[in-house]
Amino acid sequence: EAQVTQNPRYLITVTGKKLTVTCSQNMNHEYMSWYRQDPGLGLRQIYYSMNVEVTDKGDVPEGYKVSRKEKRNFPLILESPSPNQTSLYFCASSLGPYTEAFFGQGTRLTVV
Amino acid sequence: KQEVTQIPAALSVPEGENLVLNCSFTDSAIYNLQWFRQDPGKGLTSLLLIQSSQREQTSGRLNASLDKSSGRSTLYIAASQPGDSATYLCAPNTGFQKLVFGTGTRLLVSP
Numbered sequence: 001e002a003q004v005t006q007n008p009r010y011l012i013t014v015t016g017k018k019l020t021v022t023c024s025q026n027m028n029h030e031y032m033s034w035y036r037q038d039p040g041l042g043l044r045q046i047y048y049s050m051n052v053e054v055t056d057k058g059d060v061p062e063g064y065k066v067s068r069k070e071k072r073n074f075p076l077i078l079e080s081p082s083p084n085q086t087s088l089y090f091c092a093s094s095l096g097p098y099t100e101a102f103f104g105q106g107t108r109l110t111v112v
Numbered sequence: 113k114q115e116v117t118q119i120p121a122a123l124s125v126p127e128g129e130n131l132v133l134n135c136s137f138t139d140s141a142i143y144n145l146q147w148f149r150q151d152p153g154k155g156l157t158s159l160l161l162i163q164s165s166q167r168e169q170t171s172g173r174l175n176a177s178l179d180k181s182s183g184r185s186t187l188y189i190a191a192s193q194p195g196d197s198a199t200y201l202c203a204p205n206t207g208f209q210k211l212v213f214g215t216g217t218r219l220l221v222s223p
Contacts, residue, residue: 035211043211045211048209050208094209097143097207098143099161101158103157103158
């Protein structure tokens, strides 16, 4: 089944403890992105990647890192999480820049 | 900066009604627009993708229209069912898969 898989689905952590949220797609898509969703703000793009080793900032990149070492994987790294990064995170992928985007199930992160 | 507004924010209807959900965006320089549904505790499910050169796109009981020059898209749901209850999101693509989302329309269809 074609899908975007995120792990973990739920995560509670403490301020400053480094964490990684993984994202993997099995559709051989070139483009991958991370979004966060907050009440009243909608989804906002954090980072995106156009191909292996090619990444760029979205609208809200502060406090996040990404890497794209393999085509199928696009992990989101929070090196020193803070409470304002408590949010619902989504990974997305698409074949090209103007094709249909597919989203993962989401990761609900709480930073205390 | 692209801004997306969805009206109404919430909608409650009896089963069987035909519905129109509205989406407006401020910058007409878009490549396409995608409609999604979001169910609680689940991810976003793509419903329709309408390219900037298209006026309409249909999938089953769903029909999306796009008027790029006026910055508007509508999602028409025919013969609504309780299973249609969800939050509906529109997202114009402003380039390189940068989707700009509205805050959605929360739909409740009662039996």
